[in-house]
Amino acid sequence: MSRLDVIEMFHGISFPGHLHTQDSLQLALKFQFQDTDILITSYPKSGTTWMQEIVTLIFSRGDPHLSQTVPNWARAPWLEHYYCAAMLEAASTTPRIITTHLPHHLLGPALQGSKAKIIYVSRNPKDVAVSFYYFHKMANFLPDAGSFAEFLNQFLEGTLHFGSWFDHIKGWTCQTATMNNLLNVTYEEMSMDLHGTIKRIGSFLQCPLVEDEISNCVKHCSFSSMKDNKMVNHTLTPEEIMDHSKGSFMRNGETGDWKNMFTEEQNQCFESVYKSKMQGCTLKFVWEDTNKITMSSSSL
Template sequence: MARLDVTETFHHISFPGHIHTQDSLNYALHFKFQDRDTVIATYPKSGTTWMQEVVTLVKNRGDPQLSKTVPNWARAPWLEQYYSEKVLGATQGPRIITTHLPYNLLASALQGSKAKVIYVARNPKDVVVSYYHFHKMAKFLPEPNSFDEFLDGFLEGTVSYGSWFDHVKGWTRQAEVLANVLYISYEEMWLDLRGSMEKISAFLQCPLVGEELTSSLRHCSFSSMRDNTMVNYTLVPQEIMDHSKGKFMRKGKIGDWRNTFTEDQICFFDTVYSQQMQGCPLTFLWECPEEEEE
């Protein structure tokens, strides 16, 4: 299924046609979640791959065998992508399911389910820079042209997967009121991976002890994931993801946006952000603490 130049529009949101169809998107909206499912929900480039690795290791008590032998898209498939019905239908036991869909589209399917949902959000300045670079290498996404143009689309919510603002606000509101939804930030994981993994494992009722935790931390470090072919997407053919134009796991740092944004872009972004997030209690860490005064 190539369809590299196809864009699917679903509920006024654009999705890359290479991995989505109208049927697969409708399948997601009517999916029958099981109470033992774990759902990882994110906006793109917000720590999805990292959380897939964390949950895989937690569920396997720190044993890295699955992480080293099965691609992440097979062990934690995207609910809305065209292959998921076949993969999820064949999965026995508790499932790990990934989604980039906004909450409003999955609300009906999740209603009444005891499935545990982990929502990961990242500061949007780093998200937009990472997403821009991903567009350069992913041939199933539109050519991004200039960063200035891409930033406009991101702030307007016209990029693939829609508005970051709507996505984050929609999911985090559920985390405030539902016990089976956990919100954690990318920055929290970066600054305290051990504490984050303990928090996640407790939420999943799989608390890790001793070597289980040590092994999990070792195998979900950025360097370990960057070198793991089951995680770093180097298994994806060159005609679909051009690895000569960049790495899927590029830097992963907090505050790298400063190397891309101009002062005018910072002002423009901050104005839109303050308007869109008015009344929202979420706060984000925009730079690493040790770098704030540089």
């Protein structure tokens, strides 16, 4: 299935037709979650792959065999992709690890009453925009990115594939107060304290690890380890789908990379939109390099 130029519009949000169909998207909304399921959810380029690796290693108790022999899209298939049902049927492992980019207002009804554990991964939106821009340059199933200025405007307007970052993050994270089976984890937390974050996730998943197991998890899900792992870095993906000559799926993994792209004018515009759209939201993000930690709810 290629459909590289196909766009699927679904509930007002555009999805790449390469892996999404109307049927697969509809099936995702009717999915029967099991209480033992683990759902990783995020907006694109927010640390999803990293979390897939962490959860795999936690349930493997730090043993890298599975993460080094089975592609991450098979270990933690995407709920809304057309191949998901077949992947889950073929899998024999429990719990099932499932991944999604769907917003809460679409997927929430299917999760109603479920005890499935949900991990929401977020990242500061300036770095998301930059990472997503570079991903568009190499992913042939995504529209032409144009200039970064054009792309950033689309990001702020919420017209990119997968919809609005603002709607996505507010829709999921505002559930924390009412859902004790939802854990929020940020990309920056993973960057600053991977050991502590893995320990926290293991506890949430009721799979606590001893120190040696945590250390093995840290070793095998470090950015350098994942970048060299063909089961994670998408070098197995054919060139016609992902043009590896135009970039790397795992680019640099830095926090604060947006400073290398944003002009002062773009930053001021972003801050204005962020302040307006995130009003009343208590989320805090790290905007700087994690070696120079600066916490803020909106501005620098």
